Amino acid sequence: MRTFFYIGKPEERANIYRQINVLREYAEENDLVFGEGTIIKAEPHPDGSIDELEGWYDLEWRLNENCTVVFKNLSFFPFRYGEGYRKYMELFEKGVSLVFIEDPTMSTDYIKDLAEEAKDMDIISEAPVPEAVRLLVYSGFKRIGQEKAERQKKIKEGLADSYSRPGRKTGKFDKLTPELESSLTDLIVKGGSQTEIMIEHNISRNTLKRYLAYVEEFNRLQEKKDRDEMKDRGEDGEKRDR
Numbered sequence: 001m002r003t004f005f006y007i008g009k010p011e012e013r014a015n016i017y018r019q020i021n022v023l024r025e026y027a028e029e030n031d032l033v034f035g036e037g038t039i040i041k042a043e044p045h046p047d048g049s050i051d052e053l054e055g056w057y058d059l060e061w062r063l064n065e066n067c068t069v070v071f072k073n074l075s076f077f078p079f080r081y082g083e084g085y086r087k088y089m090e091l092f093e094k095g096v097s098l099v100f101i102e103d104p105t106m107s108t109d110y111i112k113d114l115a116e117e118a119k120d121m122d123i124i125s126e127a128p129v130p131e132a133v134r135l136l137v138y139s140g141f142k143r144i145g146q147e148k149a150e151r152q153k154k155i156k157e158g159l160a161d162s163y164s165r166p167g168r169k170t171g172k173f174d175k176l177t178p179e180l181e182s183s184l185t186d187l188i189v190k191g192g193s194q195t196e197i198m199i200e201h202n203i204s205r206n207t208l209k210r211y212l213a214y215v216e217e218f219n220r221l222q223e224k225k226d227r228d229e230m231k232d233r234g235e236d237g238e239k240r241d242r
Contacts (some may be wrong), residue, residue: 003032003068007041008076016041016181019072021223023099026070026101055079067096073102074144084141085134092137093129106140177201184211 005023007016027034040059056078071077077100079087091098091108098108115124115133124130129182151231180201189199198208 001066001068002212003027003038003070004167005039005070006056006059007039008071008077008078018223022072022101023070026099028183058196061093063091063094067098068097070099070101072100074100074106074125074140075148077141077144080148081145082138083143084144085138087130088137089134103140103144110134123179 005027007023023039024034026032040149041055059069059223077088077098092111096108098106099107111133115130118130118132119126124178140224141189158210180197180203183197183201186192187194194205194208197203200204
């Protein structure tokens, strides 16, 4: 059995580092290899654009029923709505396991176990993939699509508000290009030479340190927020159980 970790195209630059932290932690907890050969991500083109499907197709041809692909959450699955549903079901029927760390009810093992329980209780039919399972998967992709559209709207509104404020500092992260972001990602995941990155991207050591410090602080705050939200969800669940 082989496990891959998929890093999807982020909506915000720092999202890529949050993905890395969550995936690395999952790998450590499950004694899995997280490094070169198991990490799949789309590399930026010379013009700075990113086609995440290139990274996905580089992975997909290697997948079989003994493989598992781990994502931070369902929003980083590289297909949307109906297309995402069809690709998910194709992999589901092929026997490929998909793990969504922050959306565990969309992970294939969970859905398979749920379906078996429902069959035993005569809730759903004995079909290989009951319609109820297909509906559950489709509803998950629809929910993610709606949430993503809402996030993008908030991001655009936030940027517009930021640029409209007087005294805004310009240029603070202007050099954080997709290529530099990719290099920083490799530095965080695999280690390497900061000097080589400075030379390749023509940035000073202070600039490099500032970007790394920004990412570290952003991740720290995000992880605290995630822990608080998980704690709140747990307390809510206990209250409902009572």
